[in-house]
Amino acid sequence: MRRLGDTCPVTQAPAVVVRDLHVRFGDVEAVSGVDLTADSGQATALLGRNGAGKSTTMKVLAGVVPPTAGEVTVGGHDAATDALGVKRVVGYCPDVGGLVPRATPWEHLQLSARLRRMDEWEERGRDMLERFELGDVAHRVVGGFSHGMSRRLSVVLAALHEPTVLLLDEPFDGVDPLGVEATLEVVADARARGACVLLSTHLRDLALEACGTAVVLRGGNRVAAMQAGELTGEAYRALLD
Amino acid sequence: MRSSTDSWADALRDTGHLVAFRARTVRRRGASLVGLVVVLGLTAVFAVAPNGFELSGSGSAALDRAVAALEDNLGGAFLGLLLLAISSSMGSGGGRELLSRSEVAIHPVSPVTEHLGALLLAPLNLAWLVQMWGLLTVTSLVTASDRLLGAQLVVLAWVLAATSLGQAVGWAAEGVRRTPHGVVVVRVVSGVVVVLLAGLHLAGVLGPVVRSLPTTWLAESAQTSSWPVAVLVLLALAAVGVVVGARPAAWALGLPPREELRVQSGVHEARHAPEPRWGSPDRALLHRLDRGSVWRSVGMRRGLMVLGIGPGLVALVAGLQWSSVMLLPGLTASGAALLFGVNAWCLDGKGMVWRETLPVSAADVFGVRTLVVAECLAMVSGVTIVLALLRNGMPPLVVGAAVLSCWAVVLVQVLAIVMTWSVRSPYAVDLSSPRATPAPHASMAAYAGKLSLVTTLTGMVFTTISTGPWAWLPPAMAVPFLTYSVWKLRRARRRWLAPAERARVVLTVAAV
Numbered sequence: 001m002r003r004l005g006d007t008c009p010v011t012q013a014p015a016v017v018v019r020d021l022h023v024r025f026g027d028v029e030a031v032s033g034v035d036l037t038a039d040s041g042q043a044t045a046l047l048g049r050n051g052a053g054k055s056t057t058m059k060v061l062a063g064v065v066p067p068t069a070g071e072v073t074v075g076g077h078d079a080a081t082d083a084l085g086v087k088r089v090v091g092y093c094p095d096v097g098g099l100v101p102r103a104t105p106w107e108h109l110q111l112s113a114r115l116r117r118m119d120e121w122e123e124r125g126r127d128m129l130e131r132f133e134l135g136d137v138a139h140r141v142v143g144g145f146s147h148g149m150s151r152r153l154s155v156v157l158a159a160l161h162e163p164t165v166l167l168l169d170e171p172f173d174g175v176d177p178l179g180v181e182a183t184l185e186v187v188a189d190a191r192a193r194g195a196c197v198l199l200s201t202h203l204r205d206l207a208l209e210a211c212g213t214a215v216v217l218r219g220g221n222r223v224a225a226m227q228a229g230e231l232t233g234e235a236y237r238a239l240l241d
Numbered sequence: 242m243r244s245s246t247d248s249w250a251d252a253l254r255d256t257g258h259l260v261a262f263r264a265r266t267v268r269r270r271g272a273s274l275v276g277l278v279v280v281l282g283l284t285a286v287f288a289v290a291p292n293g294f295e296l297s298g299s300g301s302a303a304l305d306r307a308v309a310a311l312e313d314n315l316g317g318a319f320l321g322l323l324l325l326a327i328s329s330s331m332g333s334g335g336g337r338e339l340l341s342r343s344e345v346a347i348h349p350v351s352p353v354t355e356h357l358g359a360l361l362l363a364p365l366n367l368a369w370l371v372q373m374w375g376l377l378t379v380t381s382l383v384t385a386s387d388r389l390l391g392a393q394l395v396v397l398a399w400v401l402a403a404t405s406l407g408q409a410v411g412w413a414a415e416g417v418r419r420t421p422h423g424v425v426v427v428r429v430v431s432g433v434v435v436v437l438l439a440g441l442h443l444a445g446v447l448g449p450v451v452r453s454l455p456t457t458w459l460a461e462s463a464q465t466s467s468w469p470v471a472v473l474v475l476l477a478l479a480a481v482g483v484v485v486g487a488r489p490a491a492w493a494l495g496l497p498p499r500e501e502l503r504v505q506s507g508v509h510e511a512r513h514a515p516e517p518r519w520g521s522p523d524r525a526l527l528h529r530l531d532r533g534s535v536w537r538s539v540g541m542r543r544g545l546m547v548l549g550i551g552p553g554l555v556a557l558v559a560g561l562q563w564s565s566v567m568l569l570p571g572l573t574a575s576g577a578a579l580l581f582g583v584n585a586w587c588l589d590g591k592g593m594v595w596r597e598t599l600p601v602s603a604a605d606v607f608g609v610r611t612l613v614v615a616e617c618l619a620m621v622s623g624v625t626i627v628l629a630l631l632r633n634g635m636p637p638l639v640v641g642a643a644v645l646s647c648w649a650v651v652l653v654q655v656l657a658i659v660m661t662w663s664v665r666s667p668y669a670v671d672l673s674s675p676r677a678t679p680a681p682h683a684s685m686a687a688y689a690g691k692l693s694l695v696t697t698l699t700g701m702v703f704t705t706i707s708t709g710p711w712a713w714l715p716p717a718m719a720v721p722f723l724t725y726s727v728w729k730l731r732r733a734r735r736r737w738l739a740p741a742e743r744a745r746v747v748l749t750v751a752a753v
Contacts, residue, residue: 025745055753064597064747066740083740087600096753100592101673102504102537103530106511108595114514114526115599141537143673144505157595 013076015040015165015196016061021070023056030056032220033070038213040164043187043197045207045228048217049240054200055095057217058169061198062092075164075196088116091163093154095170095200101143105134105153108142109160116161128156132182147174152182159186166190166197172206184210204236216240252353259339259350259358267683276687280370287374288393291381310562312383315376316457317448322372323403323456325551329366330359330411331427332547334540334675335493337362337682342674356412356490360483363404365682367576367689368552371697373400384464391468398475399459405482412489419496438554442632501539501673509533523601527609534588535581535613540675544580548573549621553628563636566629567644567704570622571651571696575689577621578659582614583688584679585663586750587670593751597743607660607737611730615656622648639715643707646715650703650722651696657729658692664736667745669752 018036022029031053038044046054059065061074063086072079075089099108106125113121129135132152142150155171171183187210190197201207207214208228216224216231216239224239267273330336336359338345363369376396384392417423441447451457462471515525535541552569581588588610589596596606626648636644668680678685699722706715736742 025748059594059744059748062598064594065744084600084602087598090598092595092598094594094598094751094753096591096594096751098592098595100530100534100588100596101590101671102534102588103592104509107509107530107533110511110514111526111530112599115523115601139508139510141505141507141509144502154595 014038015075016198017071017073018057018061019071021057021060021072022068023053023060023065024068029220031060034217034220034222036215036222036225038165038196038198040196041191041194042213043191043199043211045211045214046198046200046217047202047204047207047214047231047236051219052217053220054217055169058092058095058167058198058200061086061165062090062094062167063087064092089164090167091158091161091165092167093151093158093169093171095173098154098157099142099145099150102141104139104141105129105156106138108153108157112157112160118161121160125156125160128160131185132156132179148176148179151175152179155179155183155186159190162190162193162195164195166195168197169200170202171199172201172203180206187211204231204233249353252351252357255350255354256339256357256361259354260361263339263682266681268681272687273683276683276690280686280690284374284377288377288381288396289389291378292384292386292389294382307562307564308383311379313452315379315383315460316454317451318372318376318379319399319403319456319460320451320454322376322400323407324554325368325372326363326403326407327410327414328547328551329363329369330408331414331431332540332543332675333411334498334543335359335412335415335490336408336676337365337678338674338676339682341671341677343671352491352494353487355494356408356487357483359490359676360405360408360486362682363408365686365689367572367579367693368548369404370689371572371693376400380460380463388464388468391466391472392463395459395463395468395471395475398472398479401479402475402482405479405486407482409482409486409489412486412493416489416493416496419493419499421499424500435550435554498674501675504537504539505673507537509537521605524605524609527601527605528612531588531609531613532616535617538581538672540672540677541580543675545577545617545621548576548580549624550628552576553625556625556629556632563629563633563640563644564704564707566626566633567647567707568697568700569625569629570644570648571655571700572693573625574618574622574651574655575692575696577617578614578655578692579679579685579689580617581672581679582617582655582659583662583685584666584668584670584750585610585614585660586667586746587672587679588613589750590669590671591751591753593747594753597747603738603743604734607734611656611660611734614659615652618652618655622652639710639712640707642712643703643715646719647700647703650719650726651699653723653726653730654695654699655692657726657733658695659688660730661733662688664733664742664746667749669750 014037016036016038018034021031021034023031034053034057046057048054056065060067060072060079063079063083066083067080074086077085077089079086109125113125126135129138132155134149134153134156137149142153151171151174155168158166158168172180175183187197187199199207199210208231211228214226214228214231215222218240338355339358339362377393380392380396381389414427418427438447441450459471462468514522515529516522517525552573556566556569586593626644666684670677670679672679680688702718703715706718
């Protein structure tokens with residue numbers, strides 16, 4: 001049984017390694033040759049225009065979509081051959097929805113915690129719901145939630161089990177300022193305990209606030225990787241075009 | 242600028258636009274066309290072919306008695322179609338929708354258009370098709386060949402009239418349901434109707450009451466020279482139903498959907514994680530979540546109740562014999578599968594992506610989802626058999642063996658078919674509205690056609706066997722059917738276990 005508060009094993013090897021990743025859906029190549037490494041204790045922003053391949057890359061890292069070609073290792077697990085192992089070490093907030101419509105937040109947390117063999121998760125679950133101002137609706141079915149509430153709950157679900165690799169795909173989309181603050185705290189906490197954070201967003205300012213490094217994707221390819229501070233507005237716009 | 246009170250001409254034109262839009266989104270046009278031709282062809286066959294059988298003077302007393310019973314119950318069967326039209330429209334929140342609520346929200350679509358769309362979609366219902374085919378078949382069987390055309394025109398006119406009147410009642414019930422305490426009122430009234438029917442049956446007067454209704458006159462006059470009068474009356478009734486139905490439709494659609502809103506804001510207190518005596522706790526937890534997704538949906542809960550009780554009531558009212566009852570479990574199981582089973586992963590909606598990130602084996606996920614679908618199929622078809630038992634009493638041994646074997650076969654058959662479809666052709670749908678369907682309408686029609694055909698043919702095989710003297714034959718006959726279906730189910734499971742296939746299903750259902 002896992003206990004909360006255990007710090008993530010910090011190893012010399014990067015927590016996320018992606019080499020020449022290709023993902024194809026029928027005739028469409030969503031990702032074509034992405035290379036990426038992300039270290040433990042670091043937060044990396046994944047930036048790019050719509051259709052750049054950010055969300056698909058995230059889904060591969062979460063073990064949801066298998067890579068068509070290339071090498072993907074997450075927390076030491078090969079995403080192509082050990083998707084279950086990947087899922088055990090990852091916490092993932094998908095870009096859209098991500099909630100079972102007729103289940104309550106508490107039922108989501110319970111399922112996630114039990115399947116990850118977590119001990120004494122209730123207190124942390126309750127605390128996180130309160131931090132994201134979802135405590136009052138913990139036992140309401142999520143089908144009636146606003147978009148912002150759903151996004152906040154998705155972040156809670158991703159972070160509940162203190163994963164080794166935290167993947168947040170558009171976590172600020174439609175979220176109010178208090179929710180944004182709570183999400184930034186989650187990212188900071190994860191970095192502090194040695195987790196690797198990958199954060200995909202269109203909001204450059206928030207990405208720079210949360211992350212130390214930035215990777216820019218365009219047309220399914222990586223076009224730049226740099227320190228977040230170097231990614232000025234002009235530089236970012238130039239990379240997008 | 243259009244006024245808020247749209248004319249019928251506008252509504253008709255808008256309905257045409259919506260139908261054309263849906264038609265353009267049909268994935269496999271060729272297959273859809275073939276399906277349409279098959280349905281029309283089957284309708285023609287059921288309307289004409291049975292008339293060719295030489296039944297009078299066949300020498301078989303049992304056959305003569307069966308034909309006499311069918312003729313005697315024809316009025317009741319007419320009534321059954323009306324009850325079905327009412328229960329279907331009530332069960333689907335007034336009627337099916339041409340475009341989902343979220344899709345239509347940005348367009349100026351009037352309630353009259355919604356009403357016409359629901360009427361157009363009424364035939365895309367397995368029970369409706371089967372009932373119509375049943376009426377055509379029996380009418381063809383008991384009518385002299387020179388009166389066949391008139392009799393079948395009466396049947397078709399009755400189908401139109403019953404559908405439009407049923408739709409109007411369905412909208413009215415939905416309107417009542419959307420008023421304060423309306424849900425309770427509808428439930429109480431429905432319960433009273435069921436209790437009343439059961440009471441009449443137990444008092445032994447249900448048959449005479451049904452035979453005294455105008456539907457008996459209708460069934461009789463269809464076979465006489467006065468059929469044109471019956472057709473005209475019925476067409477007038479159908480037109481009245483269409484026009485009048487627009488009023489309750491506008492009323493109902495103007496009110497907030499209280500039951501759905503209540504469910505969407507429903508509170509479900511935390512429960513301890515299940516600790517099953519056998520099986521893994523992971524599977525038990527997934528099972529609870531999946532069951533909740535079914536029973537917390539207004540549409541599915543209502544549909545399962547209607548399917549459980551409705552066909553059984555028809556068996557009670559129309560006095561169906563075991564030979565006919567044998568067909569019902571397959572049809573009710575098919576109906577239940579059409580509520581969500583044909584696209585079983587849609588229970589998770591957009592949450593499918595999150596579900597897929599959970600560290601649980603894909604085999605467990607498939608097993609639990611299959612179990613939940615199987616539970617729903619078994620429950621509704623089981624209720625039908627119990628109600629038929631109430632009507633007919635204990636069957637002879639060979640018939641009992643045939644009923645049970647047939648039940649087991651059609652359950653596994655339907656399960657294997659729908660799990661195959663769920664993996665092969667997933668769709669992104671939002672089932673929060675009871676008017677929504679788990680797949681596009683053309684697909685639903687094809688699904689309904691295939692399921693009804695397969696289960697009816699299977700039922701006919703077991704009906705034939707049940708007339709023989711060997712009680713061992715039905716279970717023995719079930720073995721090859723079950724073997725094939727289990728193989729098919731395992732094939733669907735293998736497909737689901739392939740990561741690339743599973744990713745395709747997940748991304749399609751979650752629409753990402």
